[in-house]
Amino acid sequence: MEDSFQETDLFKGLSVDQYSEIIKSGYHQTFKPRDILFHQGDPAEKLYMVNTGRLKLTKLNEKGKEVIFRYISAGELTAAISSLKDWDYPMTAESVEASEVTSWDKVAIFKMIEIYPTIALNLLNIVLVRIDDVQHRYLELCTERVEQRIARSLLRLMRSAGKKTPEGIRIDLPLSRQNIADFSGTTLFTVSRTLSAWIKKDWIKSGREKITITNPHSLVLFSENG
Amino acid sequence: MEDSFQETDLFKGLSVDQYSEIIKSGYHQTFKPRDILFHQGDPAEKLYMVNTGRLKLTKLNEKGKEVIFRYISAGELTAAISSLKDWDYPMTAESVEASEVTSWDKVAIFKMIEIYPTIALNLLNIVLVRIDDVQHRYLELCTERVEQRIARSLLRLMRSAGKKTPEGIRIDLPLSRQNIADFSGTTLFTVSRTLSAWIKKDWIKSGREKITITNPHSLVLFSENG
DNA sequence: CGCTCTATTGATAAACCTCAAATACAGTGG
């Protein structure tokens, strides 16, 4: 489990021993693809950290339309916000592949912070980075056209879940056209058309729920200039 | 200055004396309408709190299109994020009316927190509420049509800057069609057309840069159901 | 092989933006 240590921000500044101790104190669970960790609207109980695998964080509007906020992987947190404040979960967290997760309840977190105050600062940092990210996305959604946003989405996913392959960088999670649409604020039809065009241009390759970016450079250029 | 005490979250839990002490230790400035407190991209130096007046917080994209994130008024903070982290300001803050502002630099804030640790928690709370707000807005932008978003914008502004008048609730800041557009993710023309329709329906009244909501109930219904 | 879920593609329509032109308004200085 120590191999995810480097990727973890929450416990930055702690020794490996202290880290192991904390991890051991958490509650461990495994999830299969499509398992739900928690539902938007449920009373928040715990803060989760991903050890292996990936989670999809989504929000539904009143009419049931889904928006994907983030995909998170090893070392990343979710429900940090709500678990500390006794709020309801503002989102749904769903496992998209076999995942191992460690969680702590509010009491445990406050105890941790008391012993290692640096954790509170790390937590603040994490939240600050996240707010900056959402604000960026909000700006993009306001000012950019669909195709540009799709490009940005693919690049974002590439950075957070990209695996090098001989053909290019593969996005290493099951990703349907619908998922990309929900992540970009558009429809699956528009995504399908757009990706078809990019396949013709040899920017990407794609099979069912799989995307490989074969020409990241072109995609970056396009994402920045339309 | 004590009259803004009730509205302030950052210093919640402190006595009036402690609060006065802290306010006194800050750096005080006044701004005229259209004055810029700080620019997006400048290195962040201070955390600002509004005493009187209002600020407009905006972000520009690369092509110069402006998006308004929030209008803030007495007791509210800005640059909390960046000032603590030595980041650049991620937004521009502009005074929209005569405003009095208190600010503290990073050193002062950390000193404050050391003396009154509750401030750190309050700060975390403020950031958490804000992230929740941005995420809500993001969801709305993804899933709702323009007119609905305009309705939500007016209601949001009504809640944060509404003044009761015999005619209805007036939004108490200079607010052009362009401003509403930048706040709703649309264009001034669409805003103008939409407001014209609502004026005909007697939901609102409007003069140059002034809006009064005469029928909040209809507007709320519309904002929720389209 | 049949079933289910995903993806493609075309036709159509709706939503919204862009541009142009005219009008209304507030403030300023004579």
Next chain:
DNA sequence: CCACTGTATTTGAGGTTTATCAATAGAGCG
């Protein structure tokens, strides 16, 4: 008080973008 100037606003026409709907094809699984 009035004309002048610079914005803000309105409205229409026309075009672009994107969503919607329908039909078909493809992929994976038991």
